Amino acid sequence: MDETIRKTLEDLLILAMEDAISEPDARQLNALLKDHPERIRCAIRFLQLGSQIKQSKKLAAMSKAWLSLNPEDSFSGFLRLMAEYEKGAEPVTVASHSEASVPAAEEPASAAVRTRVSRFSLVTLFLSSAALFFILAYAYWGYLCNGVETATIYDSIQPHWADRNAQNELKNGSRLSTRSGPLRLLDGTVKILFDSGGSLVLEGPAEFQILTPSHVRMRSGSLYASIPPGALGFTVSTDSAKVVDLGTEFGVQVHGDGDSEIHVMKGKTAVAVSHGRQFKDSQIMRNGSARYVDAQSRTIRETAFDPTRFIRNIDSKHNLISRGKLTLDVADLTAGGSGIKPTKANVWLDPKTGYSEASIHEHDTSDSFLPIPSNPYVDGLFVPGGRNSPPIISSQQHRFEECPPTSGVFYANLGVNPDPSYLRIPGRREGILSFQDTLYGTPEHPCLVMHANLGITYDLQAVRKEFSEWKLAAFTAKIGIADLKEPYPCNADFWVLVDGKVRYSLRNCRQKGTLTEIAVSLNEQDRFLTLITTDGGDPDVPRIYERAISCDWCVFAEPVLELE
Numbered sequence: 001m002d003e004t005i006r007k008t009l010e011d012l013l014i015l016a017m018e019d020a021i022s023e024p025d026a027r028q029l030n031a032l033l034k035d036h037p038e039r040i041r042c043a044i045r046f047l048q049l050g051s052q053i054k055q056s057k058k059l060a061a062m063s064k065a066w067l068s069l070n071p072e073d074s075f076s077g078f079l080r081l082m083a084e085y086e087k088g089a090e091p092v093t094v095a096s097h098s099e100a101s102v103p104a105a106e107e108p109a110s111a112a113v114r115t116r117v118s119r120f121s122l123v124t125l126f127l128s129s130a131a132l133f134f135i136l137a138y139a140y141w142g143y144l145c146n147g148v149e150t151a152t153i154y155d156s157i158q159p160h161w162a163d164r165n166a167q168n169e170l171k172n173g174s175r176l177s178t179r180s181g182p183l184r185l186l187d188g189t190v191k192i193l194f195d196s197g198g199s200l201v202l203e204g205p206a207e208f209q210i211l212t213p214s215h216v217r218m219r220s221g222s223l224y225a226s227i228p229p230g231a232l233g234f235t236v237s238t239d240s241a242k243v244v245d246l247g248t249e250f251g252v253q254v255h256g257d258g259d260s261e262i263h264v265m266k267g268k269t270a271v272a273v274s275h276g277r278q279f280k281d282s283q284i285m286r287n288g289s290a291r292y293v294d295a296q297s298r299t300i301r302e303t304a305f306d307p308t309r310f311i312r313n314i315d316s317k318h319n320l321i322s323r324g325k326l327t328l329d330v331a332d333l334t335a336g337g338s339g340i341k342p343t344k345a346n347v348w349l350d351p352k353t354g355y356s357e358a359s360i361h362e363h364d365t366s367d368s369f370l371p372i373p374s375n376p377y378v379d380g381l382f383v384p385g386g387r388n389s390p391p392i393i394s395s396q397q398h399r400f401e402e403c404p405p406t407s408g409v410f411y412a413n414l415g416v417n418p419d420p421s422y423l424r425i426p427g428r429r430e431g432i433l434s435f436q437d438t439l440y441g442t443p444e445h446p447c448l449v450m451h452a453n454l455g456i457t458y459d460l461q462a463v464r465k466e467f468s469e470w471k472l473a474a475f476t477a478k479i480g481i482a483d484l485k486e487p488y489p490c491n492a493d494f495w496v497l498v499d500g501k502v503r504y505s506l507r508n509c510r511q512k513g514t515l516t517e518i519a520v521s522l523n524e525q526d527r528f529l530t531l532i533t534t535d536g537g538d539p540d541v542p543r544i545y546e547r548a549i550s551c552d553w554c555v556f557a558e559p560v561l562e563l564e
Contacts, residue, residue: 001038008032009039011246011270011284013046014233022272022282149175150213151194157316159188160204172316182209182219189314189321196231198245200224203311211237224251224310240295244270248287251310258295263309264288273298315469322563326470330477330559331446333377333458335416338466339561343446347416351381351454356413359422363547365408371395376466379457383410384534386453394457394528398500404493407540407548412451417441423449423484423553431484433555435515440482440557448531448559449482452492452552455532460522463561470563475529476519477559483512484553488545491536492552494518498526508536515557522561531556 012029033039153174161167162184170183176192185204192200196213206221215235216223227234227245234245236252241260243252248267254260262271264285271291272282281300285291292303313322318340320326328339335344336355350356351366355374366383369392384391386408390399412423418441420433433440433449440447450456460472481490490512496504503520522529533554540548 001042005032005039006042009043010046013043014244014246014270025282148213149177151176151192151210153190154193154199155191155314155316157189157314157319157321159190160186162186176210178210178212180210182207182217185221189311191314194231194234196228196234198225198227198231198234200226201311201313218252218254220254220256222251222253222310224312225249226312238293240273240298241293241300242272244272246270246284249312250285251312253309260293260295261290261303261309262293263290263305263307265307265312271300273300315467317469318467325473326563327476327560328463328467328563329446330458330475330556330561331416331448333463333561334375334414334448334456336375339377339463341446342443343417345417345441346419346422349378349381349414349416349456351383351410351414354381359413359415359418361410361413363409363411363542366410367408369393369395376462377458379459379528381414381457382455383408384453384455384532391455393455393497393500393530393532395459396528398497398528398530400455400495400497400500400530400532402502404534404537406453406535406537408453409535409540409547409549410451410453411547411549412449412553414454414456415449417446418449429484429486431482431486433482433484435478435480435482435513435555435557440555445558448556450531450533450554450556452533452535452549452554454554455530457528457530459527460529460561461527467563471524472522472526472561473564474519474521474562475559476517476562478515478517478557479506479509480515480555480557481509481512481551482553482555484551486545486551488550490551490553491538492554493532493534493536494554495530495532495534496520497528497530497532498522499528500530509554510536512551515555531559 009032012025016029033043153170153172153176156172159170161170166183184207185202187204189204190202192202194213200216201224202208203222206223207219208223209217211217214231214233215237217237219239223236225234225236225245226249227247229247232245232247236243238252238254238260239258241262243250243262246268248269249265250269251263251265252260262269262285264287266287268284268286270282270284271293273293283291283300288305290303290305291300293300308323311321311323313326314320318338320340329341329343332341332343333339335347337344348356348359350361351370352361352364354370354372365386367386367388369380369382371380372378379395382391382393384400384403385406390401390403393400418433420439420441424430424432438445464472475496479494481492489510491508491510493508494506495502496518498520504518506516533552535548535552538548
């Protein structure tokens with residue numbers, strides 16, 4: 001069967017099983033299955049796996065055209081269907097007991113014999129199937145009446161529940177069941193993890209109810225769902241819509257007037273307009289799309305997709321809330337913080353002595369790697385080039401093998417968020433730390449100032465240990481040379497290395513005051529991230545403004561580690 005047809009068939013079957021299929025989709029499903037035995041067999045297998053006890057009246061009525069089922073007797077109809085296919089199937093040849101006992105050399109094998117199935121076996125099969133059906137039905141009605149625990153409150157940030165008992169009982173680790181009833185979250189954020197592997201993040205104020213292990217009713221507020229492939233078909237219902245997961249991440253917002261918005265971040269989902277138990281329209285949505293469901297007119301229309309509309313994840317340990325990409329401020333990590341703003345200002349690191357009160361270390365050299373044991377995230381500092389080349393750039397003895405020839409001299413210490421005017425010297429250095437009218441070194445725009453030649457290495461494993469719930473995805477920043485209104489031109493190189501290997505470089509940057517965005521992907525095996533600036537290879541004359549490093553005020557602006 002064609003893969004496209006198979007996926008379309010499965011999507012439509014899910015809609016049908018969830019009672020969310022519109023009439024046009026129903027006609028499409030009928031057309032796909034009618035007079036196509038292979039597709040019918042595929043549909044039967046899919047329904048057996050996905051809905052052994054969920055008996056949809058609409059599905060049964062639809063199936064009459066292509067499965068020949070009696071809507072009032074679907075079980076017997078299913079057996080008749082299987083019998084019809086058995087009639088048309090190729091016979092399986094099995095040698096009889098007497099034939100199998102006769103040596104082939106004494107008597108040639110006889111023609112194939114179709115095995116007989118006794119009436120007792122058929123009755124036994126029917127009774128066993130019926131017994132299984134009633135056992136499943138008993139369990140199903142049991143959980144409807146008594147409820148089953150199906151989800152856990154995985155994390156929360158300052159939740160405020162409307163019900164006093166809920167406020168006392170619903171803590172991290174609390175179990176939720178299908179009998180919990182509607183829950184009202186007045187304020188705060190809660191992450192719920194379902195036993196199936198799916199997760200929901202709810203932002204107060206919100207009212208919701210867990211109907212089944214794969215069905216949540218959202219009466220008001222915002223919800224973000226992350227559903228793995230194994231939980232395919234997870235459903236979120238509102239007063240105006242039903243949203244059926246088809247392997248995706250999506251957000252649902254229910255407005256005060258009953259209107260609903262659906263934004264799909266990954267994969268695809270199906271949305272249907274509900275009117276009681278009837279569905280007027282349904283659509284398949286794909287990643288990067290959004291729909292608005294009007295509760296009064298019962299219509300679906302496109303709306304602007306907003307990737308930051310919903311809280312996607314939370315981390316109460318660090319009080320982190322993510323509406324997309326979650327980032328750690330590398331400037332704050334360098335200053336001794338946790339990577340969460342606000343960042344410290346006017347922090348300096350000397351590649352010869354470590355943390356320092358001084359910003360300038362007049363034209364000195366450093367021939368070794370300096371560990372920084374006081375900061376678990378900073379592995380150490382070094383000066384690239386000079387006599388010790390290729391330089392050691394990590395505590396694990398990684399070397400910068402591609403290091404270009406440099407003077408081996410540094411002038412300024414590494415600065416974390418220096419005040420924009422801190423480096424000014426009247427009559428000599430009149431500029432401030434800015435790019436295109438944006439000041440850097442501020443809480444809103446943090447930065448690292450790495451006047452050539454300098455290098456710093458970060459221990460990513462320490463970051464992973466602290467933020468164990470997240471995965472390091474990338475390092476991003478904007479790089480450029482600040483124009484501090486000095487008369488001498490600049491010439492410097494920017495480097496980003498991972499475990500001693502160059503992942504990014506910008507050579508011979510000679511323009512002041514402009515920024516270039518960079519992004520370096522990270523994987524689970526990457527251990528050390530190294531940022532380096534080198535002097536560009538200019539001649540080094542020991543006079544003011546004639547050093548190879550003169551005016552090379554290199555900046556890593558807004559450097560962050562992206563988490564997923």
